[in-house]
Amino acid sequence: MTDAPHKMTARDVSVFYGEKQAVKNVSIDIDMDRVTAFIGPSGCGKSTFLRTLNRMNDTIGNARVEGQITLDGEDIYSSGMDVVQLRARVGMVFQKPNPFPKSIFENVAYGPRIHGLANSKADLEEIVARSLRRAGLWEEVKDRLNDSGTALSGGQQQRLCIARAIAVDPEVILMDEPASALDPIATAKIEELIHELRGRYAIVIVTHNMQQAARVSQRTAFFHLGNLVEYGDTDNIFTAPREERTKDYITGRYG
Amino acid sequence: MNAFALMFLVAGLGLIGWLTARSRAARFDRGGAKRLHSLPAQHGFFVAMWVVLPALLFVAAWGAISPALVKQTVLEHPAASQLPQFDFERDALLAEASRVAEQPGVAAFDPVAQQLVAPTRAAKVRYDWIGTAGAILLAFAGGAYAFTRIRASFPARSSVERGMMLMLLVASLIAILTTVGIFLSLLWESVRFFGQVSITDFLFGTHWSPQVIDPARPGRSLGAVPLFWGTFFIGAVIAMIVAIPFGLMSAIYLTQYAAPQVRRWMKPILEILAGVPTVVYGYFAALTVAPAVRDLAVAFGYPYASSESALAAGLVMGVMIIPFVSSMADDSIAAVPTAMRDGSLAMGATKSETISRVLIPAALPGVVAGILLAVSRAIGETMIVVMAASGAANITLNPFESATTVTKQIVDLLTGESEFDSPKTLAAFALGLTLFVITLLLNIVALRVVKRYREAYE
Ligand SMILES: Nc1ncnc2c1ncn2[C@@H]1O[C@H](COP(=O)(O)OP(=O)(O)OP(=O)(O)O)[C@@H](O)[C@H]1O
Ligand SMILES: [Mg+2]
Numbered sequence: 001m002t003d004a005p006h007k008m009t010a011r012d013v014s015v016f017y018g019e020k021q022a023v024k025n026v027s028i029d030i031d032m033d034r035v036t037a038f039i040g041p042s043g044c045g046k047s048t049f050l051r052t053l054n055r056m057n058d059t060i061g062n063a064r065v066e067g068q069i070t071l072d073g074e075d076i077y078s079s080g081m082d083v084v085q086l087r088a089r090v091g092m093v094f095q096k097p098n099p100f101p102k103s104i105f106e107n108v109a110y111g112p113r114i115h116g117l118a119n120s121k122a123d124l125e126e127i128v129a130r131s132l133r134r135a136g137l138w139e140e141v142k143d144r145l146n147d148s149g150t151a152l153s154g155g156q157q158q159r160l161c162i163a164r165a166i167a168v169d170p171e172v173i174l175m176d177e178p179a180s181a182l183d184p185i186a187t188a189k190i191e192e193l194i195h196e197l198r199g200r201y202a203i204v205i206v207t208h209n210m211q212q213a214a215r216v217s218q219r220t221a222f223f224h225l226g227n228l229v230e231y232g233d234t235d236n237i238f239t240a241p242r243e244e245r246t247k248d249y250i251t252g253r254y255g
Numbered sequence: 256m257n258a259f260a261l262m263f264l265v266a267g268l269g270l271i272g273w274l275t276a277r278s279r280a281a282r283f284d285r286g287g288a289k290r291l292h293s294l295p296a297q298h299g300f301f302v303a304m305w306v307v308l309p310a311l312l313f314v315a316a317w318g319a320i321s322p323a324l325v326k327q328t329v330l331e332h333p334a335a336s337q338l339p340q341f342d343f344e345r346d347a348l349l350a351e352a353s354r355v356a357e358q359p360g361v362a363a364f365d366p367v368a369q370q371l372v373a374p375t376r377a378a379k380v381r382y383d384w385i386g387t388a389g390a391i392l393l394a395f396a397g398g399a400y401a402f403t404r405i406r407a408s409f410p411a412r413s414s415v416e417r418g419m420m421l422m423l424l425v426a427s428l429i430a431i432l433t434t435v436g437i438f439l440s441l442l443w444e445s446v447r448f449f450g451q452v453s454i455t456d457f458l459f460g461t462h463w464s465p466q467v468i469d470p471a472r473p474g475r476s477l478g479a480v481p482l483f484w485g486t487f488f489i490g491a492v493i494a495m496i497v498a499i500p501f502g503l504m505s506a507i508y509l510t511q512y513a514a515p516q517v518r519r520w521m522k523p524i525l526e527i528l529a530g531v532p533t534v535v536y537g538y539f540a541a542l543t544v545a546p547a548v549r550d551l552a553v554a555f556g557y558p559y560a561s562s563e564s565a566l567a568a569g570l571v572m573g574v575m576i577i578p579f580v581s582s583m584a585d586d587s588i589a590a591v592p593t594a595m596r597d598g599s600l601a602m603g604a605t606k607s608e609t610i611s612r613v614l615i616p617a618a619l620p621g622v623v624a625g626i627l628l629a630v631s632r633a634i635g636e637t638m639i640v641v642m643a644a645s646g647a648a649n650i651t652l653n654p655f656e657s658a659t660t661v662t663k664q665i666v667d668l669l670t671g672e673s674e675f676d677s678p679k680t681l682a683a684f685a686l687g688l689t690l691f692v693i694t695l696l697l698n699i700v701a702l703r704v705v706k707r708y709r710e711a712y713e
């Protein structure tokens with residue numbers, strides 16, 4: 001634990017889909033230079049809560065968010081917050097790789113273009129190359145930047161999506177089961193990548209894979225039925241959980 | 256017996272076959288088997304199928320060949336020797352005799368025809384009886400054959416399945432065969448046309464005035480380029496200038512912005528627009544839009560504007576086409592995975608940036624295909640141009656001037672009074688063939704584009 005101000009904080013956050021409450025009074029802090037893992041059985045609200053952090057729930061018609069979430073101390077649900085700016089600062093990588101049906105170059109250049117990050121073509125190329133390098137994809141695609149992004153393998157597509165998210169220079173990266181659609185080798189690459197990215201961004205990752213959570217994260221949050229049951233250092237959660245439910249889940253005694 | 260009564264009879268026999276076979280199958284010894292291969296009703300269907308199908312096939316075939324047989328018999332009659340040698344007139348007299356033969360109490364106008372009435376009637380009755388007897392015989396034979404085959408172990412279920420498939424196949428072949436038939440008849444008449452008019456005169460000639468045809472070189476006044484141009488100008492340019500933006504924008508609004516309640520009533524209304532009879536659009540174009548367009552032209556300082564301007568017909572046609580464009584665009588935008596949209600939004604793109612940079616490019620092939628289909632509908636559209644476009648064949652870029660279309664000219668050519676064999680009438684078929692081929696090509700291209708697009712998201 002550190003005393004530095006938290007990158008993001010959530011206080012008493014609840015999310016409703018219509019009448020149904022999917023997330024119940026969750027309070028949590030997200031810190032810079034750390035990977036935070038969300039674990040928990042299917043349907044417990046991990047994705048829902050993750051999406052509140054960059055207001056992607058706004059795109060779901062009947063979703064409603066209560067409570068307070070801040071980014072650098074600023075309430076992201078306040079009327080003064082520009083969603084466009086927020087999402088540029090809090091990037092997201094989805095479970096299923098979703099590159100745009102454009103070239104590899106254009107996929108990565110998409111964010112910088114819409115946010116006007118590059119002053120010249122050379123500038124843009126520089127950003128694209130740097131993002132692809134950080135995403136560990138550069139060596140594989142540098143000779144075919146004009147090929148379609150959808151023509152890559154699943155693992156490459158996912159790293160392309162990470163490069164795309166990195167290209168707008170976010171501060172926080174949210175990943176919703178980024179490796180669940182990938183084979184073990186591609187998964188290992190993504191995990192390695194998360195390790196390398198750790199120093200630059202605050203990373204939040206949802207995963208169903210206990211080993212993965214243990215390998216990549218420093219902090220782990222265990223969700224159950226919409227509640228945040230336990231949140232602490234990953235080592236503690238996995239070796240000495242305080243809650244019975246956490247222990248049951250981690251040892252596989254729970255669905 | 257007439258064909259209708261015969262069908263009833265055969266259907267009745269089929270029902271009897273079904274009932275007897277079912278009751279017999281119900282009494283089959285199961286032989287200890289727990290599960291029957293086929294239910295009694297399926298045995299019934301098997302027999303009924305064998306009663307009905309061969310008989311019906313025979314009736315259809317007989318219906319096709321018996322007129323030729325009747326004609327043959329009548330021609331062998333002594334009175335037939337007085338018939339003129341010339342094919343066309345001879346057929347006319349025979350047709351008259353045949354018509355009179357079916358209406359007792361009416362006399363034929365031509366004495367030769369009158370002489371042939373009695374033999375025609377006799378021949379008809381005879382072949383009719385043969386047909387009826389053959390059908391009934393076949394029904395019984397088929398039924399008997401099927402009846403001997405059913406037993407507890409007989410897989411009637413699979414046979415019925417096969418019969419079903421055959422019936423469906425025939426049903427779908429009928430549409431295809433009709434298309435082929437239409438194409439062949441168009442082709443046939445067009446070949447006759449091109450026997451009289453050179454194909455280059457027709458396809459590349461720029462002068463169209465079928466009213467005054469020089470018999471020495473009919474092609475000189477049958478150059479179809481002005482019609483092709485008018486069709487293209489009205490259907491593919493003016494109409495699309497209306498239909499593409501409005502269709503696209505309404506699709507974008509409906510898929511991306513409209514609240515579900517709005518979408519629920521707005522989409523059906525758009526679809527109703529597609530169901531308005533084109534003749535109603537025709538009134539609208541001729542009575543409301545055309546005068547308004549002319550007044551507009553005059554206001555713009557163009558006093559000689561036609562009251563049958565290309566613009567009026569094109570505008571209304573464009574409105575008619577909007578629902579086609581919008582529903583195809585709607586489908587293809589909706590088919591773009593939500594993950595794509597979310598990916599863009601999560602990058603901090605606004606809704607309109609997402610639409611213009613991700614959704615539309617991703618949906619583009621489907622949208623293009625929709626536009627091609629819409630163009631092919633527009634250039635084949637007849638009623639609006641018949642009522643609102645002019646007959647004057649101009650090659651013009653001025654939308655206030657009059658232009659004519661292929662479909663409008665076809666109607667004019669065929670409704671005028673002139674012999675069937677003249678180049679003027681035959682030109683209608685050549686025009687029809689051209690239109691058919693162009694529309695077909697547009698459709699093929701559109702379907703290919705759509706198919707490739709579907710594959711991209713598998
Ligand atoms: N768009 C939606 N509309 C209504 N209910 C939803 C919607 N999305 C999720 N839910 C409900 O909210 C609850 C939490 O869903 P969520 O997707 O956050 O779970 P999760 O923990 O991510 O599960 P998984 O591990 O399977 O991804 C579930 O009960 C789900 O049925
Ligand atoms: Mg989830």
